[in-house]
Amino acid sequence: MASTWIKGLGTLAVLGAAGFGAILFVTAPDRQDPTVWADLGEPDLAHGREVFFAGGCTSCHAQASATGDARLVLAGGAPLKSDFGTFHAPNISSHPEAGIGAWTLAEFGDAMTRGVGRSGEHLYPSFPYGSYARMTPKDINDLYGFMKTLPASDVVAPPHELEFPFNQRLVLGGWKLLYFTDAPRVELADASDMVKRGQYLVEGPGHCGECHTPRNALGGFETGRWLAGGPNPEGEGTIPNITPGSKSMGSWSEGDIVTYLESGFTPDYDSVGGSMVEVQKNMAELTSGDREAIAAYLKAVPSVE
Template sequence: MAGKRTRILLSLAGIAVVGAAALFYLTLPAPLPEAHWAGLGEPDTANGERVFWAGGCVSCHAAPGSEGDAKKVLAGGLALKSPFGTFHVPNISPDPAAGIGSWTLAQFGNAMTRGVGPGGEHLYPSFPYNSYARMTPKDVNDLFGFLKTLPASANVAPPHELPFPFNQRIALGGWKLLFFNDGPRAPLSASGDQVKRGQYLVEGLGHCGECHTPRNPLGGFKSGEWLAGAPNPEGQGRIPDITPGSKSIGQWSEADIVTYLETGFTPEFDSVGGSMVEVQQNMARLPAEDREAIAAYLKAIPAL
């Protein structure tokens, strides 16, 4: 009887070891191979600048309080408070020591689209790679080329201030296993190139869902509530529902949305406020067809 019990315990222990090893393997950082980023040629820096504004890089990576051309000095330093602790935005200027000046395209691309740092470590999803995962290799290459044209800064951002267990990057592999994906966020009621472009901008480059979609206790998007509004990550008020069924933007026409993104004025003659101010200023720098594509997409997602 004792021998049988021992065999059972050993079998269970073996299953646990195999299960733990499988889980560890499944949650390892998974960068794309070097070949994925090869052969892209010289970057188109004009398109890179378009990607730069669509991606809202200055909103987080410019030094706090910077204005005008100083916003293009991506020195980092902004403190992002969250339920998991405080994240300090890094320097992504071309400085080879403090910034990303010594990075390869593959390292940059894997950070942007896979959430893997240059040393092979998991990155925290306070950096919205869960949205940027939808970026095309061309746009990644063009953005990287454009960033190299910007001024360098030697500023070194402080380390993140995260309590245990959130300071354990190994746990991010489990988070990615649960929530990381590069697929469509919601079914669409319309198709065509314009809506597809809007989907790419809203779900990918513009990472609109990072603020406008509610999250579960683990920080993943709540299923079936894409762009349905969420608590303000800055701590006050609420980020609005921007689906077609909302009481605010849901009543706007596509032209109203386009005007808002261009000018910052609503159909009710109100003006943009809060953290959306900088987002709108970024969107105003895009070609008109991009703002029109965003509006078309926002009318094509499900009403909640």
Template sequence: MRLKSVVAGLVVLAAIGAGGGLWLTAPKPLPESHWQALAAPDLGNGERIFNAGGCVSCHAAPGAEGDAKRVLSGGLALKSPFGTFHVPNISPDPKAGIGEWTLAEFGNAMKRGVGRNGEHLYPSFPYGSYARMKDQDIADLYGFMKTLPVSNNIAAPHELGFPFNIRLAVGGWKLLYFNDAPRVELAGADPQVLAGQYLVEGPGHCGECHTPRNALGGFKAGEWLAGGPNPEGEGRIPDITPGSKTMGAWSTDEIAAYLETGFTPDYDSVGGSMVDVQQNMARLKAEDRAAIAAYLKAVPVR
């Protein structure tokens, strides 16, 4: 009798634990109502956010140049320590792309990492940064992306090892690492620095490459923008804090000029995957590049 009740008790506890775990790790979209009060999209600002976010770097067809980059057909293979992610089609094609997605569905993918069917999205799509974005910027981006050309390309499914191939596991990752808090506290910072913080920590998602990660794919504490080994292959991702050996000595004007032209103060050039990023940054207004530069001078030295 006693053994039975102990076993029953354990079963109940396990069920509560599992249930609680499932609840804790369940996808948590924002309610439909959250997305209803927004103003009609400002397409100009949507294009600005599109460029700041560098959507084309991953979502255009690999090797696309010029106007072909506006076709967000997907297909790029993103290698990672967890496996290979195949970037999806996010053109407005109603079937192959996201043409039928509502603003709420788009917004919940961007800010909550939740797909159209209520599933967790992998953080290779950098919603861990986009969670910091303003709702109106999401709505403007949504409106702008509807104006882009369609593609009927369907990307290959992700090739991930166990346990990363189980989407539920992403819930555990979110529990540990997903939040919308500022990456660094910049008490009393001026408006330009705060504008830069928004662009870098939110849409620009600079930290996704420039911050080193632990074995579970979370950012290492206290190493924001400190750089590290390149998870996609050869070489290193540079430190971009004021303590950087490569660019710590650059002035804000020199950082902004690099983002505009792709040239360092001594006329070395941008390289690697930063080439695409820089080309997107070159499309921003000078004031946005200046804000990014001001923020990079204000973050803690690593």
């Protein structure tokens, strides 16, 4: 009898270990094929600057009070409060130790498009790689080339403040399995080239959905409510619905949206406020064509009331 129990427990242990191993294999960090980052040539720094502002890098990684050239010092540290704890934006300046100045293009690209850190660890989706995953290798190359020209900072950002189990990066593999995708957020039939460009900017580098789409209890986007707004993840106020079904913005024309992104003024002559202030500053740095493309896409997405 005892030997039967021992054999049974041994079998369960083997099956449990095999199952745990299978889970680890399925949810392991997944890098891009290295050939993705090969033969891209010298980065286009002027275009990299445009991608930099489209991606809103200064909003989280520069000092909150920074103005002018100080906005280009990406020392990190900005807190992002959430239901899972407080995340702190890292130093992504060109400093070789405190920042990412010593990273290769492949390491930078894997962080941006796969949420995989330099040491092969899962990155928390407070860093919006779920959106950046849609960026082209050329844009990544140009962006990193531009970022390496920016000032270095030796400031070491504080660590994240997370409780168990959220402080265990292994669980992020399961989160990615459930929610991480580089597929389009919405399917737009017969979209014009301008709308397609807007879709790329909004769903990719602009990562607008990261704030404007409501999330479920696990932090994944709610299905069918793309850009529909919801509670502010930092706990104060709400993030507006920016689909055509919005009560506040649904009546805006494409021209109204373009003016807002460029100047910060609404059709009612109100001005941008809250966290959108930094976003609007970034949008003002884009070309007029890109702002028009963003507006065209926002008027084309499914309406959510």
